[in-house]
Amino acid sequence: MVETLTPTSTSTCLWRRWWVSLYPTNNNHHHHRRWIPSAATFFPTQKILLPSLFLAFLFTLFYWQQDAGVGGFLIFRRPFPAGDHPLLRPVAFNLTEFGGVGDGVTLNTAAFEKAVLEISKKGGGQLNVPPGIWLTAPFNLTSHMTLFLAQGAVILGIDDEKYWPLMPPLPSYGHGREHPGPRYGSLIHGQNLKDVVITGHNGTINGQGQTWWKKYKQKLLNHTRGPLVQIMFSKDILISNITLRDSPFWTLHPYDCKNVTIKNLTILAPIFKAPNTDGIDPDSCEDMVIEDCYISVGDDGVAIKSGWDQYGIAYGRPSKNILIRNVVVRSMVSAGISIGSEMSGGVSNITIENLHVWNSRRAVRIKTAPGRGGYVRDITYRNLTFSDVRVGIVVKTDYNEHPDEGYDPKAVPILEDINYISIYGDGVRVPVRMQGSEEIPVMNVTFQDMSVGITDKKKHIFQCAYVQGRVIGTVFPAPCDNLDLYDERGNLIKRSVSQNISDIDYSF
Missing domain, CATH: 2.160.20.10 (Single-stranded right-handed beta-helix, Pectin lyase-like)
Known part of the structure; x- marks a missing residue:
């Protein structure tokens, strides 16, 4: 008897036979040979099936890329420049390699400065801050740098203002926010930078603001207090997965920056008697996301x-x-x-x-x-x-x-x-x-x-x-x-x- 099939059933049958031939059942009394349809058998369906599959592939690719935010056919686009995606740093250093001691007593300013200088010479790199309490005066970051704070790592700002450098007033403020003339710099600072990451496993940057707040109230300071972290005139900044606490003044201050992402931060200061401890102060900034943060501060x-x-x-x-x-x-x-x-x-x-x-x-x-x-x-x-x-x-x-x-x-x-x-x-x-x-x-x-x-x-x-x-x-x-x-x-x-x-x- 000759079996007659519609075109649709022929297509279904052929695909089923091909699948079974590749993946036979475990029946011992059956042996399936790999079956490949002849050109004469397959040719009538091929005219419809192959173009349909190709069109389905293209539409699937298009919608996948639309959902991913690509916005078009990637195969017809030039690839993005490498700098548009975060990359692993070419080298990584540990703060202890530069003489750092995390005992909460030893001053580590020189260790941070040496590490940042070495990263600058290498054209970029990551500085790992291991668990410990790393007392330091203010220091600067460099471009193409990742500052990574391990769980249990604390960067602790020294609370003696003589270690904090004075800086010119912000150009859009005219003079210090609290006093005419210059202002104190920030504990962690950066200017004219590109591609900077401050992140970690919820390590902490602690400004020891208690001494600053007391002196401010007693009018013992002659200059505006400094922020905890301040990045100026920079772009492509990511700050995530850390805790910032007890800033002398504003906690995180991006100033005249572009393309800034701030996420998964915990920012803490006493809710009373910690004056002007704003959490995050975007200042003349463009294209910024602040998300998934917990903030409890005194301003x-x-x-x-x-x-x-x-x-x-x-x-x-x-x-x-x-x-x-x-x-x-x-x-x-x-x-x-x-x-x-x-x-x-x-x-x-x-x-x-x-x-x-x-x-x-x-x-x-x-x-x-x-x-x-x-x-x-x-x-x-x-x-x-x-x-x-x-x-x-x-x-x-x-x-x-x-x-x-x-x-x-x-x-x-x-x-x-x-x-x-x-x-x-x-x-x-x-x-x-x-x-x-x-x-x-x-x-x-x-x-x-x-x-x-x-x-x-x-x-x-x-x-x-x-x-x-x-x-x-x-x-x-x-x-x-x-x-x-x-x-x-x-x-x-x-x-x-x-x-x-x-x-x-x-x-x-």
């Missing part, structure tokens, strides 16, 4: 800056294209995430999402003043959670701290295009305090999907002054009368009576 958890009054306006370097996500913050003195107050070079295109602020004075804040100039625009806050916070969302336009009398009081900043989406919380005294002014109105603000549980059933808990914008959908507590109301489909329900109503109440 702002993150503060985005871009220069101070006339000096920042003249320097003209904005902070832009910054993503902050998956961050947990505690700040009993200031705010979880701040923009400003030094924002005179401008701040734009900032996204802050998946943020949890707990047991804090304020959650997210924008602070500025007449004389700052600049702008804050295109800011998106998304999926924020507030737990036991006094004030959730803050915009303050009278934060009047100026470097000197040379600022222009008519240089007023622009605040516009600010979005708050999916805001949740519990135990909040005042969910919103948005204080614009006649000089500095807050323009084009959007609130959407907000539900914040409050501690007291008082009036004036959604406070506004000189604010223009909209509420979309359901927002709790009830928004102020300055804002237009829209339903979830974007249909106007109620137009605001006046955008200049002042409903600010600092009594609680």
Whole structure:
């Protein structure tokens, strides 16, 4: 009998026979020979099957690369330059090779300096800091360098200011943030660098800030305190998987840098009596990601800056294209995430999402003043959670701290295009305090999907002054009368009576 098959069944049968011939069963009474279809048998199906398989391969390749962020056919593209991907360093050194002693007493500054110099001569390398307490004065990094802190490694900053070098004022600040004239440098410092990594197995950089904080309060310092880690005028920076604690001043300060990634950091300082110990201060930086961090400090958890009054306006370097996500913050003195107050070079295109602020004075804040100039625009806050916070969302336009009398009081900043989406919380005294002014109105603000549980059933808990914008959908507590109301489909329900109503109440 001759078996007749449709074209589809022929194709299926042929593939099944080919598979079985390659992988026979274990039946002892059957012996399968490798079977290869003849050209005459296979040719009618081949015209359809092979082109289909080839097209399927190309589409699979295309979509795989789209998901991977490649954005096109890799086989038709030139390969990326080697520098675009992190590479293993050509050499690796141990700090002990340069005379380092991790006993917490021996000063290791010379060992760090010798190691960095050797890495510079080699054109790049990794410096391993093994377990131990490595006391040191400030030292500089070099390009194409990885500083790796093993588990149990502590780089400990010496707390005697005579070991800390003085540096010129930041060009966008005019003089030190706390005193005119020069400022102390940072414990770990770098300028005009490329391709720098600070990472490890959760080793620690400890600034021993207690002595600095005490002297600052007693007014015994003649210069502005130094940050713990400061990288300036640099690009391609990665800082990850370490703990930073007890900085004398701002903890991590990237200044005028591009392409910076900060992830998996723990940043700690006492929540009281540790003045100005901001966690991360991106300053005139571009293209930055801050993610997966825990921050509990004595000032702002993150503060985005871009220069101070006339000096920042003249320097003209904005902070832009910054993503902050998956961050947990505690700040009993200031705010979880701040923009400003030094924002005179401008701040734009900032996204802050998946943020949890707990047991804090304020959650997210924008602070500025007449004389700052600049702008804050295109800011998106998304999926924020507030737990036991006094004030959730803050915009303050009278934060009047100026470097000197040379600022222009008519240089007023622009605040516009600010979005708050999916805001949740519990135990909040005042969910919103948005204080614009006649000089500095807050323009084009959007609130959407907000539900914040409050501690007291008082009036004036959604406070506004000189604010223009909209509420979309359901927002709790009830928004102020300055804002237009829209339903979830974007249909106007109620137009605001006046955008200049002042409903600010600092009594609680």
